[in-house]
Amino acid sequence: xxxxRSQSTYQIRLAWGAEGLARLxxxxxIVVIDVIGSPEKLAxxxxxxxxxxxxxxxxxxxxxxxxxxxxxxxxxRGGRNAINLVLVGDDGAFAVEDYLAAGAIADGxxxxxxxxxxxxxxxxxxxxxxxxxxxxxxxxASAAGLALTAEGKGPDARTAAELDAEAEPTRVIIAxxx
Numbered sequence: 001x002x003x004x005r006s007q008s009t010y011q012i013r014l015a016w017g018a019e020g021l022a023r024l025x026x027x028x029x030i031v032v033i034d035v036i037g038s039p040e041k042l043a044x045x046x047x048x049x050x051x052x053x054x055x056x057x058x059x060x061x062x063x064x065x066x067x068x069x070x071x072x073x074x075x076x077r078g079g080r081n082a083i084n085l086v087l088v089g090d091d092g093a094f095a096v097e098d099y100l101a102a103g104a105i106a107d108g109x110x111x112x113x114x115x116x117x118x119x120x121x122x123x124x125x126x127x128x129x130x131x132x133x134x135x136x137x138x139x140x141a142s143a144a145g146l147a148l149t150a151e152g153k154g155p156d157a158r159t160a161a162e163l164d165a166e167a168e169p170t171r172v173i174i175a176x177x178x
Contacts, residue, residue, distance in 0.1 A: 097142050
């Protein structure tokens with residue numbers, strides 16, 4: 001029997017960190033989500049997946065642009081494509097800001113007709129929708145936001161919480177070594 005945590009029966013899936021990336025069923029499109037932090041390592045791991053996926057970096061700031069880019073890639077690939085949303089989190093653990101960003105991106109995918117989502121994605125989406133107006137507070141009050149404030153970088157948390165402040169998606173391309 002296939003591991004149910006792979007969410008293989010769903011088109012849009014969600015997991016946390018490198019372990020989650022490895023556990024999810026292979027997907028042609030992966031969105032690495034990190035609102036406050038460093039997504040580079042997980043993004044590099046995503047690009048190295050054996051099925052040669054297209055990888056995007058998702059945040060609250062580019063949620064709609066990322067959803068549109070994923071949708072465009074889905075259409076360009078033809079057929080039904082799996083989409084893995086992989087949250088960087090706090091060392092692979094729950095991070096409220098990344099969960100909200102996953103919900104924002106999944107909401108954008110749903111608005112474009114891609115909505116055969118795992119329960120994990122559905123909960124993130126439905127958590128995001130009623131909390132949209134509270135994003136700046138929630139991100140600032142999150143563990144990562146409080147850590148930024150303690151470092152004297154409180155405004156960075158509020159900036160990270162600006163929904164759709166960026167109109168362009170970020171596609172991950174790892175340069176080939178010579």
